[in-house]
Amino acid sequence: MSLASTEVLSDVDAAVRDVARRAQVASRALATASRGTKDAVLHALADALVAASDELVAANAEDLDRERAGGMSPGLLDRLALTPARVDGIAAALRDVAGLPDPVGEVVRGQTLPNGLRLRQVRVPMGVVGMIYEARPNVTVDAAGLALKSGNAVILRGGSAAARSNEVVVRVLRDALEAQGLPADLVQTVDPWGRAGGVALMHARGLVDVLIPRGGAGLIRTVVAESTVPVIETGTGNVHVYVDASADLDEALPIVMNSATQRVGACNSAETLLVHQDVAAQFLPRVLAALAGADVVLHGDAATIGAAPDGVAVAPATDHDWATEYLALELAVRVVASLDEAIEHIRTWSTGHTEAILTNDLRASERFVAEVDAAAVMVNASTRFTDGGELGLGAEIGISTQKLHARGPMGLTELTTTKWVVTGDGHVRP
Template sequence: MSEAEDFLKVARAAREAATALAPLPRAPKDAALLAVADALEAATGEIVAANADDVERAREGGTSEAMIDRLRLDAGRVAKIAQAVRHVAGLPDPVGEVVRGSTLPNGLELRQVRVPLGVIGIVYEGRPNVTVDAAALCLKSGNAVLLRGSSSAYSSNTVLVRIMQEALAGTDVPADAVQLVPGRSRESVKHLMRARGLVDVLIPRGGASLINSIVEESTVPVIETGVGNCHVYVDADADIDTAITILVNAKAQRPSVCNAAETFLVHAGIADAFVPRALAALKDAGVTVHGDERTRAYSPDVVPVTEDDYRAEFLSLDIAAAVVDSLDEAVSHIRRYGSAHTDAIVTRSQQAARRFVATVDSAAVAVNASTRFTDGGEFGFGAEIGISTQKLHARGPMGLPELTSTKWIYTGDGHIRV
């Protein structure tokens, strides 16, 4: 059987499973997730052994230690994955929630209710914990899932999916609701991208090149997630101590994630007081600043910035910088170079804050707070499938409600239209 035929087999199985899963109430879905969590913990040794094969291949292939750390699983990490599944089981079920409703003048009862999307395809890089996290979120929201992780985690993902399927087999949730896309080649991703009619939506999680290629080539609807060229703008009326604290946290607290700051902009009216202190604080945090001429004038440690730097998602201890003459110039810079993920203003001026919020067109806008808060857990959603940077269907951190669509239901008593 060819790879294409293998894919069609699992995609069709997922479609049938989605039909059976959609009407299930909360209790059997929660019971299934708890069974998955128990099974993962019971198979910790097997999971860690499979992961060791992935880690060994990654080392032989020259993968960096930072990426290997994202790939690695140990007993403690498996326990955290299982606990995350239990946490999802405890979240409210969005399916069946009435979004709005009314009784029309003619007596028809009208309701708009949440329903599962159906079959969700997820393409992601690196971390095998995403395999379980994504499956748990999809099952809880009544969706079947087709998982296409990176080839670097193939052994780990294969074992994780098998364990989840075996656990589901003893529950009311169809085991075929969780599927691993067959194959390791790029062609296997293309099969998923072209499965319109079998797959309802595709969610890529990873770097800009992965997301762009899927958006450009997929015939299945795509929700763009993850790429974060986030900005911190320090206004003329900012408190300097607050601004430095926010900037260093936004850049250095965890630089390899999508909500880390990649550029800071400073109003010229506060630059003399702010920039030297900010550069010193960033240097102490190990951050290299790529600045324009006005920023470089404050320190020889600042390296010349390029156009590519302003567009970059560094995901490292690097940050671009510029001095601007107005809030509007800062907003123009963000609109030109940003990725519409998260952008922040630090200011004591309510007028400046209101204008920034109104004119920055991003999924999340922060006022006097770090960009690092754009996260499903931090927002109180409990979990997220990703952070959407587009405008249709979902925007910002995507929790369980964002993994649903809606259905209109109207009930009459022999009503006919005249």
């Protein structure tokens, strides 16, 4: 279903479709490569990045200087920064990916039918994976490594703030691929065409098999609205922790603290704490004091405000608080009358990322697991475990909050599709 035949293409669209066509051709070289070949390539890419460390850091310094002058915040500058140690870390992550099992070739289902036809549904690479992301040069390498390991070509569109860094990273990776006898076009970028290149990538349906946006809500919303290429939506996590009437409160306290404060910029951090009214008087003073002690800005309903110990400030929570993914040391707290009220609150405000119940009641845990609709449901565990590494996937290209194809952390398997292989002996359909 190419759009080329029915629409007049801009020069950028045409150029990016050409990039995608080259990626498609290049992907064929990798689709049938053995795991040994692919792992050797990943090690070679890691070596090449380490060898180019000085050059990478110098290019990155140009990005940092420009963005610092442009007023980028210290937090974002830190995410953008490359140091020799960080380059080593990025290379080490590539070697870790080389150590993971290869999903390609796995037989997902298979049987011999009564008529003698032999069926196999086999995992195969997607083909061409597009990644649109913000100013984190490590994502450039991560995405390339995961795509290559799963047999795909990748087309990258990084944030303009990392333009020089990404330019050098991509050149180093492409040179290393060629040195390994593989097509350089397995890794390409549309950054030279800037924002228009990203939009053209979203329109390259039929050439790009999947597009994965990674970044803030604005970026993801744009990609979802604009793309005709199938998108896997990642990211936004408005995450709840519900402390049930039967919860072990000594266990609940560290789980709440871990969920809410360990790494507030992560999408699996908690935004809202729901506490059953039967344990509110006992639990809220403790947890609010602990949260305030960790510099967490608190918002609460009237019952929560009433339960706050002296010296702990709790501002009245509004619908804005229930709806917001803070990505900051900030938490909304509400007292609920029942498990049903907790589930109803979550249904109203959840983004379907991660929801947790802390309970010792088997039926309550089972109802919560069954009735809460999210990529991950935690029982007596921190919400921070929704992560490819923590869930044993070995690596992660993002966390899907949609239901199609992949839900939750996406690893190598999620970068593959399947193919039915049907073998007969002259079988025709009656």
